[in-house]
Amino acid sequence: MRKLVEKLNFRPHAKVAILLKKRCVCPAPDGRAPASRAPDKSSSSDLPVTGGFLSSCLSFLFTRNFHSKPASSGVEGMLFYTITDGKDQVPISYFISALRKTGLHPSDPRLKECMENLQQAVNDSAGEVMMDRELFHRCVGGNIVLLIQAFRKKFIIPEFDVFAQKINEIYDRVQKQDDGTVADYIPQLAKFSPELWGMSLCTVDGQRHSVGDTKQPFCLQSCVKPLQYAIAVHEAGTEHIHRYVGMEPSGLKFNMLSLDDEGPCSNKAEKFDYVMEFVKKMAGQEYIGFSNTTFQSEKETGDRNFAIGYYMKEKKCFPPRADMIDALDFYFQLCSIEVTCESGSIIAATLANGGICPITGEHVLSAEAVRNTLSLMHSCGMYDFSGQMAFHVGLPAKSGVSGAVLLVIPNVMGVMCWSPPLDRVGNSVRGIHFCQELVSLFNFHNYDNLRHFVKKQDPRRQDGDDRNKSVFNLMFAAYSGDVSALRRFALSSMDMDLQDYDSRTALHIAAAEGHIDVVKFLTETCKVDPFVVDRWGNLPVDDALQFGHDEVVKVLKDYQQVYRQQEVQQHTEGGHLPKLDNIEGMV
Numbered sequence: 001m002r003k004l005v006e007k008l009n010f011r012p013h014a015k016v017a018i019l020l021k022k023r024c025v026c027p028a029p030d031g032r033a034p035a036s037r038a039p040d041k042s043s044s045s046d047l048p049v050t051g052g053f054l055s056s057c058l059s060f061l062f063t064r065n066f067h068s069k070p071a072s073s074g075v076e077g078m079l080f081y082t083i084t085d086g087k088d089q090v091p092i093s094y095f096i097s098a099l100r101k102t103g104l105h106p107s108d109p110r111l112k113e114c115m116e117n118l119q120q121a122v123n124d125s126a127g128e129v130m131m132d133r134e135l136f137h138r139c140v141g142g143n144i145v146l147l148i149q150a151f152r153k154k155f156i157i158p159e160f161d162v163f164a165q166k167i168n169e170i171y172d173r174v175q176k177q178d179d180g181t182v183a184d185y186i187p188q189l190a191k192f193s194p195e196l197w198g199m200s201l202c203t204v205d206g207q208r209h210s211v212g213d214t215k216q217p218f219c220l221q222s223c224v225k226p227l228q229y230a231i232a233v234h235e236a237g238t239e240h241i242h243r244y245v246g247m248e249p250s251g252l253k254f255n256m257l258s259l260d261d262e263g264p265c266s267n268k269a270e271k272f273d274y275v276m277e278f279v280k281k282m283a284g285q286e287y288i289g290f291s292n293t294t295f296q297s298e299k300e301t302g303d304r305n306f307a308i309g310y311y312m313k314e315k316k317c318f319p320p321r322a323d324m325i326d327a328l329d330f331y332f333q334l335c336s337i338e339v340t341c342e343s344g345s346i347i348a349a350t351l352a353n354g355g356i357c358p359i360t361g362e363h364v365l366s367a368e369a370v371r372n373t374l375s376l377m378h379s380c381g382m383y384d385f386s387g388q389m390a391f392h393v394g395l396p397a398k399s400g401v402s403g404a405v406l407l408v409i410p411n412v413m414g415v416m417c418w419s420p421p422l423d424r425v426g427n428s429v430r431g432i433h434f435c436q437e438l439v440s441l442f443n444f445h446n447y448d449n450l451r452h453f454v455k456k457q458d459p460r461r462q463d464g465d466d467r468n469k470s471v472f473n474l475m476f477a478a479y480s481g482d483v484s485a486l487r488r489f490a491l492s493s494m495d496m497d498l499q500d501y502d503s504r505t506a507l508h509i510a511a512a513e514g515h516i517d518v519v520k521f522l523t524e525t526c527k528v529d530p531f532v533v534d535r536w537g538n539l540p541v542d543d544a545l546q547f548g549h550d551e552v553v554k555v556l557k558d559y560q561q562v563y564r565q566q567e568v569q570q571h572t573e574g575g576h577l578p579k580l581d582n583i584e585g586m587v
Helices: 002-007 014-023 051-064 073-083 092-101 109-124 133-151 160-175 221-236 268-282 292-300 303-314 324-335 341-352 367-380 383-392 429-441 465-480 483-491 506-513 516-525 540-546 550-573
Strands: 198-203 208-212 337-339 397-399 404-409 413-418
Touching (some): 092 109, 092 133, 109 133, 160 208, 160 429, 198 341, 221 268, 221 367, 268 324, 268 341, 292 324, 324 337, 341 367, 341 413, 367 404, 383 397, 383 429, 397 429, 404 429, 465 516, 483 516, 506 516, 506 550, 516 550, 540 550
Antiparallel strands (some): 198 208, 198 413
């Protein structure tokens, strides 16, 4: 059949490819072909290649007319049937829902052409629009690489829908926090309800999730400081900036943003417009606003900042020819820049992504500027709570009196939390609590070990990856007779009863190979189950009998009796059969 398909120059559909694959006989994990075993009548791999089967496959190929499609249609077709779960057409809403599950948002600039084509199809139709392969081809042609990445789960958070559900659970727990008071030194901050609570995140791949009051604009306030510092370093370099700005907590209430006198910005308006455009680029051109009333209120109540400014001027902390009043005006303007949780999370994600905006791909900040900014955020971004934050959360963050907390998880994602009630040092109560809950559930802390962790979850790992690797390593160690490797696996709390695709355990493999040392370790130390039946209905002792390993047969039969007695005893006592006696017994 394979030759016939090749002659006709067909590109078999995924379903036909699966049928053909099932015709192939795969060796069992012990290296022997399963031909000597009793056939499994229910298995499709044991069906004969009949004329009916052949004609059905060819008929399927002809009706799909694959030979008339371009070469890329094979990839598109596979992606289409992956999204539609094998259906020939689905509602457009189904496609959008599947897209959201991967973390991609319909407003993503990378999907602009795709969404416009879908909207055009909706506008041209009177009723519900169904997406078939033709419409799919028209819509996703320019986004095929991005969508393949998404649906193959190759983004930084592969199981994004599961991750988002856990984030929602954290959000709900944190919402119950009712401590703190809303800042009231200016009326623009005092007007916000203490019940407001929103959280948005954006990964370095542009996966996004929002929950709560995430579209409500609020001022960045002190959250703008790392941004203005990053822009200054990006423009003038680290050495020049740190002639005037320290690298550790100093007691000063703000970092000075100065632009070179020879630069293109010649007045305050141009400087502010320049920074606004820079921030918009960091936010992927999503909402960035300005509150003029907040700016005026900050100027009217900024006596302390003016006092600090004059003190700094007297100590010659400003660059030559810099105007202190203009600098303070500029600072108050920057503090009055408005964002939402959604746009703020993209700013944080740009910092997490080395200065590249994840949803536009634009290189906004230099790597040096991002590195220095995150270092300062980690050491002094949370007022008097900075030390506690670095210890308990272990991630760069910056807070503002508006109730915002900008959190960066380098190389993973950015998070923006917003809730107006503040604690005694001026940090959002809910924002701090969310950060702590996030790090307690996931191994995002800078010093969490990514390889050896028990309680914390790593959302960067795809479900099944760990199990597949464990099965492979376990089976290969049993096949090779490597007791040392098996001992390491057992010490690391691996399930020694793991089964492969043929429902065979490590004990099956060791028994078939005649590795008496492995069999004794698995039975005497690991207390594995000797009554697991594989795909062909065989127990480990059956494998040992079939391949003539008499010594192994004796060990297994003796162990079966002991295991059965312990099982009955444990059942009577209402307990469970212990898997391992103790650590010392394994070494």
